[in-house]
Amino acid sequence: MSQSAVAEIPLQPGRPRRFLKPETQTAMLFLLPSFLGFMIFMALPILASLALSFTNWQLIWTPSFVGFQNYIKLFTVDPAFYAILRNTLFFAVEYLAVNIIVSLTLAVWISSLKRGKAIFRVIFFLPTFTPTIAASVVWLLIFTPDGLADTIIRALGLGLPNFLLSSSWAMQAVVLVTLWANVGYNVVMFNAALDLVPKHYLEAATIDGANAWQRFWRIRLPLISPTVFFATVMTAITSLQVFDEIFAMTRGGPGSATATLGFAIYQKGFTNFQMGYASALAWVMFVMIMALTILQFHMQRKWVHYDD
Amino acid sequence: MKVLKKTLLLAAIGGSLFATTASAEQVTLTWQMWTGSDADTKGWQHLADMVTAKYPDIKVTLTTTGWVDYWTRLPVLAASGQLADIVSMQSLRMPNFYSLLEPLNDRIAADKFDVGAFTPSIIGGMSVDKQLYGLPYDVGPWVIYYNQDALEAAGIPLPKPGWTLAEFTDAAKKLTKDGKYGFGITPQNYSVLASAWGDKYVNDSGELDLTNPGAIAAAEKVIGFAAKDKVAPLVPSSADAGTVIQGRFYSGNVAMYVDGPWSIIGMKDKVKFKIGSTSLPRGEAELTAVTAGSGFGIATTSKNKDAAWKAIQVLTSPEALQYLAEQGRALPARTASQSSWYKVAAKDITNGGEAIDYSLAHSVPYVITNNWAAVENLFNQYFPPAFGGSAGAKQTMESIQSLAQQ
Numbered sequence: 001m002s003q004s005a006v007a008e009i010p011l012q013p014g015r016p017r018r019f020l021k022p023e024t025q026t027a028m029l030f031l032l033p034s035f036l037g038f039m040i041f042m043a044l045p046i047l048a049s050l051a052l053s054f055t056n057w058q059l060i061w062t063p064s065f066v067g068f069q070n071y072i073k074l075f076t077v078d079p080a081f082y083a084i085l086r087n088t089l090f091f092a093v094e095y096l097a098v099n100i101i102v103s104l105t106l107a108v109w110i111s112s113l114k115r116g117k118a119i120f121r122v123i124f125f126l127p128t129f130t131p132t133i134a135a136s137v138v139w140l141l142i143f144t145p146d147g148l149a150d151t152i153i154r155a156l157g158l159g160l161p162n163f164l165l166s167s168s169w170a171m172q173a174v175v176l177v178t179l180w181a182n183v184g185y186n187v188v189m190f191n192a193a194l195d196l197v198p199k200h201y202l203e204a205a206t207i208d209g210a211n212a213w214q215r216f217w218r219i220r221l222p223l224i225s226p227t228v229f230f231a232t233v234m235t236a237i238t239s240l241q242v243f244d245e246i247f248a249m250t251r252g253g254p255g256s257a258t259a260t261l262g263f264a265i266y267q268k269g270f271t272n273f274q275m276g277y278a279s280a281l282a283w284v285m286f287v288m289i290m291a292l293t294i295l296q297f298h299m300q301r302k303w304v305h306y307d308d
Numbered sequence: 309m310k311v312l313k314k315t316l317l318l319a320a321i322g323g324s325l326f327a328t329t330a331s332a333e334q335v336t337l338t339w340q341m342w343t344g345s346d347a348d349t350k351g352w353q354h355l356a357d358m359v360t361a362k363y364p365d366i367k368v369t370l371t372t373t374g375w376v377d378y379w380t381r382l383p384v385l386a387a388s389g390q391l392a393d394i395v396s397m398q399s400l401r402m403p404n405f406y407s408l409l410e411p412l413n414d415r416i417a418a419d420k421f422d423v424g425a426f427t428p429s430i431i432g433g434m435s436v437d438k439q440l441y442g443l444p445y446d447v448g449p450w451v452i453y454y455n456q457d458a459l460e461a462a463g464i465p466l467p468k469p470g471w472t473l474a475e476f477t478d479a480a481k482k483l484t485k486d487g488k489y490g491f492g493i494t495p496q497n498y499s500v501l502a503s504a505w506g507d508k509y510v511n512d513s514g515e516l517d518l519t520n521p522g523a524i525a526a527a528e529k530v531i532g533f534a535a536k537d538k539v540a541p542l543v544p545s546s547a548d549a550g551t552v553i554q555g556r557f558y559s560g561n562v563a564m565y566v567d568g569p570w571s572i573i574g575m576k577d578k579v580k581f582k583i584g585s586t587s588l589p590r591g592e593a594e595l596t597a598v599t600a601g602s603g604f605g606i607a608t609t610s611k612n613k614d615a616a617w618k619a620i621q622v623l624t625s626p627e628a629l630q631y632l633a634e635q636g637r638a639l640p641a642r643t644a645s646q647s648s649w650y651k652v653a654a655k656d657i658t659n660g661g662e663a664i665d666y667s668l669a670h671s672v673p674y675v676i677t678n679n680w681a682a683v684e685n686l687f688n689q690y691f692p693p694a695f696g697g698s699a700g701a702k703q704t705m706e707s708i709q710s711l712a713q714q
Contacts, residue, residue, distance in 0.1 A: 059383035060408055080711055144552070145542040164544035165696040253545025253689035255699070255707070272682040273383060273404070 053279035063276065070280035080256055080264070087171065088260040088288075092239040095175050099235050100228070103183050107190030108216060121191060125184035132181050136248030139177045140164075143249070167257040170250055174258055177245050182238070186231045193227035194220060225304045233296050240289050261285040333365045335615040338392035339604075340385070343372040351635050358631075359622045366615050368394070382408075393610040394620060397442045398602045399433030403678040409441040409605035415617050416440065425626075426641045430601040432673030443624040444603035446638030448568040449667035450500045451597075452476075452589070453575070456582035456658055458483055458563040466658065469587040469666035473505065473529070476564075476589035480539040483563040490539040492553035492562035493530065495691035496684055500566060502526035503598045503674065505591035510675045516683060516712050518705040527694075527701040534695035545692040568600065569639045569664055572653045584658035587667045597667040598674035601641055639664065683712050 020028070053070055057063030074081050110120045127135065142148045145162045153160045163173035197220050205215050221228070243262035246252060252259035252267065259267075261281060269278030339356060343349045349372050356368035371392060373381055379401065385391050386408050395409060416423060423431055423440070430447035434440055452467075459466060462482045467475065480490030502509055507526035511517040518524075533540040541556065543549045554571070556562040558578045566588065575583060587595055604623050606616040622628060629640035633649035640646050646668075654660030677683060686708040694704045 060386045060405065140544070140546050144544055144546075162542065162544075162696070164546060165542055165692055165698075167693060167698070249544075249546050251545050251685070251688055254693040254696075255690055256711075259689075267682075267685060270380060271685055272679060 049279040049282055052276050053283050055276045057275040058273045059275055060273070066276065070277050073277070074280055074284065080259065083256045084259050084261055084264045087256070087258060088240060091171060091175065091242060091260055092236060095178055095239045095242075096232065096236050098175065099179055099183055099186060100232060102179065103186035103231070104190055104228070106183070106187045107194055108220075110187070110191050111194040121188055124187045127181045128184045130181065132244035133248050135181055136177060136245045139173075140249045143173050164250060165254055167255050170254055170257045174242070174245050174249060177249065178239075178242060181245070186235065189227055189231055190224065193224040197223045222305045226306055229296070229300050229304045233293055236292055236296065237289055240285065240292070261288075334367070335365060335612050336367045336369060337394060337612055337616055337619055338369050338371060339394035339396075339619075340371045340373070340378075340392040341396045342375045342378040344375065348637070351632065351637055354631060355623050355628050358628055359619045362622050363618055366619055368619055389609060391607040391609050393607055393612055393616045394623070395605050395607050396602060397434070397605050399430060399444070399600050400674065400676060400680065402434060402441060403436060403676055403680060406436045406441045408607060410608050410610070410613060412440045412443070412606075421621065425643065427599070427643055427668055427671065429599040429668075429671040429673050430603075430641045433599065433601055434603050442603040442605035443620050444601050444641035445624050445629060445632060446570070447599050447601035447641045447668070448570050448639050449597040449599045449664060449671050450566050450568050450588060451663045451667055452564050452586050453557065453567055454564045454584045454586065455557070455560060456584040458560070458581070459584070466584055467586040469659070469663050470595060471586060471589055473589040473591055477537060477539070480533070480564065481537060484539045488560070489541045489562045490564060491533055492556055492565035493533050493540040494543060494549035494553050495545070495687040496550060497566050498527065498530050498687055498691065499674075499676070500598055501530055501588065503672065504588040504595055505529070506593050506596055510677055514677060516677045516709060518709040524702050524705050527705050531691070531694045531701050531704070535697045540695070542695050543692060545689050549688065569653070572657060572660065576656055582658065583656075585660045585663040587663050587670070595667070595670040596672045597670050599668070599671045600674055603641065679712065683708070686711055
């Protein structure tokens with residue numbers, strides 16, 4: 001908006017001065033449904049859950065204010081809470097690392113192909129179209145005792161236990177299925193970023209004698225680092241919220257081996273009807289995700305390179 | 309002219325009075341119910357119409373939801389003050405939701421309503437602290453269903469209702485061969501089997517008591533089927549173990565499993581073998597078979613409680629239950645109507661009627677705590693490692709007991 005334009009308005013006779021420019025008004029009008037949707041279905045429930053986390057609401061009884069009791073119970077009494085927290089962080093760290101490494105490797109491999117790039121992008125992206133619950137049910141049948149996975153493990157003589165019955169292996173099954181379902185998204189994103197790396201940089205480096213690894217590590221990775229950063233933040237957030245795979249495949253078991261915050265919120269709220277307690281758990285999860293995201297933004301200065 | 313005016317005036321007054329009286333008497337009740345299919349919904353609509361047929365001034369508007377969604381929606385509707393006048397309720401969920409329903413004891417006493425006509429265990433199941441909160445339409449004891457062809461091939465005589473745990477285990481061992489299992493067990497079977505053997509997992513004050521010697525002994529036996537005797541396949545703690553085991557029974561991989569009479573209708577079309585039925589195995593003493601069932605209560609928020617009381621009496625009347633029985637929909641909660649269900653639903657099941665008759669004669673209410681859904685979740689999480697042999701019965705029960713109280 002230029003200052004001269006603003007100054008000209010009062011000079012136009014008969015034209016009332018408007019609070020907002022017509023195009024801004026139109027933009028506001030178009031944004032209104034989305035804004036209302038956000039307020040009603042996001043902002044309001046978020047605030048309501050904060051209020052509820054200080055009550056003992058059980059859905060069918062009138063809630064009463066209990067102060068910080070839910071939070072105190074979480075951190076000092078509930079024997080499952082620290083296991084849930086540990087499981088959540090374990091899953092997030094392992095899944096995030098594996099996802100970024102695997103998706104980056106696949107993206108580099110696809111971008112190195114001379115033919116069939118599009119086909120491979122589609123192949124890896126396909127599982128992200130599949131509803132996670134449906135895919136998880138199929139994987140459950142694969143991992144079920146005496147199922148396909150057991151048959152393969154036996155045939156290969158790996159000597160592994162059944163994943164879903166073993167407290168130490170169940171989480172690995174969840175990581176594997178989540179990876180299968182979601183890795184395609186990052187593959188496509190990294191692949192697009194890699195394709196934008198100017199060819200002459202790489203050609204110059206090749207002439208200077210840089211090998212493939214050096215070209216990747218010194219040129220391509222720094223140039224796609226904003227995309228890697230974005231993918232890392234988004235994947236970290238979604239991994240802390242993991243739910244569908246756990247709900248369908250393990251229901252938090254065996255024992256409490258795969259009970260994560262996302263699953264615990266559902267279980268406390270919608271099967272045990274402890275809405276106040278579930279809201280407190282949700283806010284713990286919110287604080288964790290927020291802290292992690294702030295940390296990631298802080299750390300990006302050290303490794304993310306922007307062109308400007 | 310004056311006369312005409314007066315006549316018209318009188319007619320108008322009379323007409324308006326009549327109209328007022330008529331509209332005051334006409335009541336529309338809402339009824340929320342679960343449903344599994346269109347045929348199911350038609351059946352419930354038929355029952356709603358039966359109410360209007362008996363009381364022309366009462367109209368019942370039926371709203372249906374799928375079984376799983378019903379139990380998620382119910383507390384949400386209650387929390388937002390939108391409960392229907394007539395609320396359908398399952399006995400296993402009564403301890404969670406009875407506060408939404410009107411106590412019925414006073415109405416029963418005032419109208420001399422005959423509660424004795426119903427199977428006692430389901431009256432117990434619809435009650436909390438001896439106060440009845442709903443009139444039941446069906447009842448079902450858990451029984452054992454078996455693959456008769458497999459039993460005959462293994463040379464096992466068809467089990468008679470009242471058989472013992474030793475006889476059951478012996479049969480399960482003989483049936484476990486060639487990659488097939490004798491018995492399909494789920495974590496949720498624990499409470500049903502413990503009750504059958506007379507072991508208590510809830511104390512006299514109604515609190516969960518999984519660490520008493522009886523409860524642990526029952527867990528040892530249940531876990532032992534998979535971990536020690538290896539007559540039962542392992543189940544993951546995922547999804548619905550009941551459906552998984554039912555599927556393995558249908559496909560002939562598991563020879564015996566625990567289920568209720570509500571599953572009979574669908575069962576016959578899904579298997580390629582002859583199905584038989586018998587009671588749950590008993591321990592040293594007589595069998596104590598627990599039952600579950602459902603019925604209809606009146607919402608405390610209803611503005612038409614008197615009409616709703618009339619309506620639920622019709623919905624659970626001998627005529628209504630006879631209709632449901634003939635449809636094969638439910639084993640009637642009224643003792644006198646049960647024979648018509650046997651003729652329809654249990655006719656192709658060997659000893660189907662006898663197994664249910666015997667179990668009902670030995671039935672007791674299903675004792676559960678008011679957080680039973682949470683307890684069952686924990687059974688589902690903590691039994692599978694025990695089935696796999698990586699945790700003992702005592703340790704499993706202690707974990708569940710400690711977590712269930714949070």
